[in-house]
Amino acid sequence: MTSSSSASASSSASSSAAFSALAPYGWDQAWSDEFAPYDAEGLVAGRVIRVDRGQCDVITADGVMRADTAFVTPHDPLRVVCTGDWVAVEPAGNPPYVRTYLPRRTAFVRSTSSKRSEGQILAANVDHAVVAVSLAAELDLGRVERFLALAWESGAQPVVVLTKADLVPDAVTLGHLVQDVETSAPGVPVLPVSATFGDGLDVLAAVVSGGTSVLLGQSGAGKSTLANALLGEEIMEVRATRDADGKGRHTTTTRNLLALPGGGVLIDTPGLRGVGLWDAATGVGQVFSEIEVLAAECRFHDCAHIAEPGCAVLAAVESGALPERRLDSYRKLLRENQRMVAKTDARLRAELRREWKRKGAEGRAAMEAKRGRQR
CATH class of the missing domain: 2.40.50.140 (Nucleic acid-binding proteins)
Structure with a gap:
């Protein structure tokens, strides 16, 4: 040879x-x-x-x-x-x-908690982004939407897991909570799970068995307990949450990739206090897909959905078809994402300044006209 x-x-x-x-x-x-x-x-x-x-x-x-x-x-x-x-x-x-x-297939990125315009990559080559939301505290739907925007932007398929479902007093209340999250997460599976009693774990295990999943959420959301339940052994340290607000201390301090016994791998992450958007316009559009569909029916293609005539989005809010909270959250995330992108895009910064000046001039003109009518 x-x-x-x-x-x-x-x-x-x-x-x-x-x-x-x-x-x-x-x-x-x-x-x-x-x-x-x-x-x-x-x-x-x-x-x-x-x-x-x-x-x-x-x-x-x-x-x-x-x-x-x-x-x-x-x-x-x-x-x-x-x-x-x-x-x-x-x-x-x-x-x-x-x-x-090797070139990444997907990447979960957020803006850093610092005031600098930098992104931070949390996990790479992820197939599922599992957003853990604790039912031991009041639901923050705006935070869920923020996580989902980053998840969609990463290229991964989001999944919302409502942890500590055993703390909800009855099945009817749990059903309403699931429905509220489903309204805020179109196209995303929402799974109520109790790691303590094993309820819903089989469904989640089936989802994460195919590919790589990253586990995301605030401290106290029950991520480490959920990871241990999926792993079938106590690998991740768990600490009790505070009774006052349901928040917990960081038990996971690094991102760890672990092979699951039923197939697939899981990346457990530290609790995220800040979840800043990082060039996530596509992800925001995916989270608020019903608003994007309505916006296509507005009279003006550049409608801001504030007071324009023929706005299909505002008409949906007035009829009750679209919750006003959803529209407010949509506007907030779009503004935040635009500011973040503008920090690294000189052309966009100039366009924003022109837009702010135009709106300021319109506001002053409206005030002058109002004063003239009063006189």
Whole structure:
């Protein structure tokens, strides 16, 4: 056997071993084809299961490897190594290091909690975004809509899980709560779940068994308890929530990728206090799809749905077909997203300034006309 054919056979055997070992973590033929050039260089394929201070844990065909991420440190915070990335590791490094990551299929991004116009990537290559909402506290539908906008924008399929359903006093009340969330989440499955008694877990387990799911929500939403229930063992630390407001302390401090016994993988994330939009106009439109449909029937194509004649959206609010709260939330998220995009887009900033000046001039003219009539 020639040296070239021997090397080819060795590479083929290596690829086959990687395929079988990494398949439970989402490895498929498309990823294998994408990795082929790096395989030829002797690099090792793996998926990032945890990132911590310039290093990451990578699951490979030979088990978990600790690798340095310093080689991949761009100025763009959206291009750093993230939990869920498929990476090419240089095993001969001292220490081993991540050479690069494969192009992401999806990415869950939010704006940072700082005042700088930066995005933060929370998870990569996600198929389902599971938004955990606790029923132990009053429902905040606006926050649910915010999470869903980011989820749709990421390219993942959102799922809303209403946790701690056992704390709701009766089935009728629970039905009303589910209906309220369904109204705010068109096209999204809404699953009431009790991790304590196992109610609804089988349905959720079936959803997350196919692909990669990221678990999102505020502290105290019951994410770690839900993760433990899906994993079938106490892996994630759980702390009690405060009785006063149902909020909890951060028990998960890093994003961890875990293989589920029923298939699929789960990325558990720390509780998110701030959920800022990051260039999520498409996601906002998806969350408020009924408003987008109504807007197409407005008399003016640039209708702002405030006081314009022939506005189909306002007509729907007046008739009761569209809850006014939904329209208010839609306007709020669009404004926020526009401000965020404007921070990094000079042309859009100029357009916004012109729009603000125009509206200001119209307001002043209206006030002057009103004073003239009073005189």
